[in-house]
Amino acid sequence: MKMAKRKVTSRRRAARKSPASKAKATRKPTTKKRTTTKKRVTPKAKAGRKSTTKKRTTTKKTVTPKAKATRKSTTKKRTTTRKTATPRAARKPARRVARRRKPVRHKGEFDFNAWLLPRLELEKYELHAEPETGVRDKIKGSTRYAWMGAGQCGGRIVQSFYDLGYRKVLAVNTTHHDLDLLDIPKEQKFLMDIGAKGAGKDMGRGKNAVLQYQQEILHLTRQTFGTEVDHIMVCVGAGGGTGGGSAADLIEIAKRYARYIGISEPDRRVGAIMTLPAIGEASSPKVAENAWKLATELSEMAAARQISPLIFIDNDKINKMYSGMTVKSFWPSINSTVAGLFDIFNRLSALSSRYTSFDPVDYHSIMEAGGCAIMGLTTVPKFRDKYAISDAVKNNLAKTLLAGGFDLATAKIAGCIVVAGRKLIERVKGLQENIDYAFDNLSEITGDATIHRGIYEDGRDCLRVYTIIGGLAPCTSRLEELRTRVAAKAR
Numbered sequence: 001m002k003m004a005k006r007k008v009t010s011r012r013r014a015a016r017k018s019p020a021s022k023a024k025a026t027r028k029p030t031t032k033k034r035t036t037t038k039k040r041v042t043p044k045a046k047a048g049r050k051s052t053t054k055k056r057t058t059t060k061k062t063v064t065p066k067a068k069a070t071r072k073s074t075t076k077k078r079t080t081t082r083k084t085a086t087p088r089a090a091r092k093p094a095r096r097v098a099r100r101r102k103p104v105r106h107k108g109e110f111d112f113n114a115w116l117l118p119r120l121e122l123e124k125y126e127l128h129a130e131p132e133t134g135v136r137d138k139i140k141g142s143t144r145y146a147w148m149g150a151g152q153c154g155g156r157i158v159q160s161f162y163d164l165g166y167r168k169v170l171a172v173n174t175t176h177h178d179l180d181l182l183d184i185p186k187e188q189k190f191l192m193d194i195g196a197k198g199a200g201k202d203m204g205r206g207k208n209a210v211l212q213y214q215q216e217i218l219h220l221t222r223q224t225f226g227t228e229v230d231h232i233m234v235c236v237g238a239g240g241g242t243g244g245g246s247a248a249d250l251i252e253i254a255k256r257y258a259r260y261i262g263i264s265e266p267d268r269r270v271g272a273i274m275t276l277p278a279i280g281e282a283s284s285p286k287v288a289e290n291a292w293k294l295a296t297e298l299s300e301m302a303a304a305r306q307i308s309p310l311i312f313i314d315n316d317k318i319n320k321m322y323s324g325m326t327v328k329s330f331w332p333s334i335n336s337t338v339a340g341l342f343d344i345f346n347r348l349s350a351l352s353s354r355y356t357s358f359d360p361v362d363y364h365s366i367m368e369a370g371g372c373a374i375m376g377l378t379t380v381p382k383f384r385d386k387y388a389i390s391d392a393v394k395n396n397l398a399k400t401l402l403a404g405g406f407d408l409a410t411a412k413i414a415g416c417i418v419v420a421g422r423k424l425i426e427r428v429k430g431l432q433e434n435i436d437y438a439f440d441n442l443s444e445i446t447g448d449a450t451i452h453r454g455i456y457e458d459g460r461d462c463l464r465v466y467t468i469i470g471g472l473a474p475c476t477s478r479l480e481e482l483r484t485r486v487a488a489k490a491r
């Protein structure tokens with residue numbers, strides 16, 4: 001027994017001296033158990049094992065004693081690392097954490113410590129707005145809009161959205177007279193007091209007013225809109241001094257607010273709605289000049305994708321299309337129709353269809369495409385005719401209340417949504433083909449723009465088509481017309 005004990009001790013000592021002898025020593029005590037295994041090893045396999053041992057010896061020769069010591073500890077650690085199977089990049093910190101905390105992990109268990117990322121120096125400086133609801137909307141769309149209206153026109157347009165249930169609206173003006181007439185909560189109106197009642201078509205005054213009160217306006221946007229906003233629209237009437245002069249700086253404030261609440265890429269999520277004056281109004285050189293200046297400035301911003309989208313409402317076109325309206329109903333009818341048209345796409349994209357859904361992502365890609373956007377809707381009486389729906393799509397873009405004169409071939413992206421009565425959807429044979437033909441035709445007109453489709457059913461007994469086109473180049477013909485008016489007056 002004593003002899004055997006001494007033998008083992010000497011073997012252990014030898015094992016400590018060199019890893020090779022260690023391997024030998026460890027192999028012996030287990031010899032008995034492994035006998036069967038050893039017997040099974042073929043001479044070829046033996047030879048193979050020998051050559052491996054040799055290779056190992058060569059590597060060992062080049063290793064310095066210091067490195068040896070390190071390798072010993074590494075070998076032990078490697079066993080732990082292999083068990084956790086962490087990715088390469090994370091191995092180092094994993095080992096360090098494992099050594100410090102000595103976690104007890106089971107095989108296959110995920111090592112969360114290995115994924116603890118270091119805190120970045122600038123992280124603590126990140127802007128972080130506490131979640132605030134602000135005023136609550138009363139509509140359900142796929143996008144939470146906030147509206148800023150300047151001047152009388154801007155204020156009335158945002159009120160139309162307010163009436164639909166978009167409650168995150170703010171109206172600013174240089175005169176309380178216009179603000180008093182708006183039927184929105186007084187906390188959502190702001191008087192930019194410049195000592196005069198209105199800007200008197202002087203765009204410089206409108207600009208100075210918004211610059212003077214930018215902090216107050218920014219504060220009010222945060223208070224009114226809160227943090228639950230996806231897209232901000234600035235509404236103004238081109239031609240006036242307050243709205244026209246303040247539009248560009250209000251857009252800047254909207255972007256600052258957007259950044260503050262954490263909206264990424266504010267250039268894609270701040271847009272504008274701008275009216276163009278009717279011919280009668282534009283016969284005033286000041287109005288024509290103001291309108292041309294603002295329309296050009298905003299068109300350039302849209303083309304450079306600094307705002308998205310830019311929507312024109314052409315008062316002249318509306319005048320011609322809907323002649324005979326009463327004074328009382330004129331602006332309210334126009335504004336509510338425009339707001340309603342805008343709202344339809346936001347609402348439709350929030351609904352799912354059992355046929356083809358116009359998804360929120362589809363809608364957002366159009367609204368964030370930069371450039372100008374137009375929208376239209378039309379009812380198709382002869383939907384059984386193969387070409388009727390397709391023709392309606394073309395016509396509704398021409399008939400839209402919004403400005404015409406756009407080159408549809410410059411469009412980047414569009415949406416075409418058919419809403420048909422439940423009975424029509426169930427019973428009209430060939431309707432699917434007719435709808436598909438219309439979709440394909442729109443794709444052709446728009447120079448192969450991406451067309452997002454939607455087919456919905458409702459309880460009515462008719463078929464309507466809604467079209468929205470985004471990423472359009474500015475309507476140069478209308479801008480040119482305004483410019484020639486300015487030039488003619490100057491002569």
Ligand SMILES: Nc1nc2c(ncn2[C@@H]2O[C@H](COP(=O)(O)OP(=O)(O)OP(=O)(O)O)[C@@H](O)[C@H]2O)c(=O)[nH]1
Pocket residue numbers: 150151152153154156157174198199200201202236237238239240241242243244275276277278281287313315331332334335
């Ligand atoms: N679509 C639409 N256009 C409007 C409405 N009110 C005014 N406009 C147009 O907007 C243009 C600018 O008018 P205002 O909004 O009154 O001008 P303002 O911004 O108040 O500027 P100042 O009166 O000079 O201080 C007008 O020339 C009209 O063409 C409206 O309710 N709807």
Ligand SMILES: [Mg+2]
Pocket residue numbers: 151152178198199240242
């Ligand atoms: Mg005014």
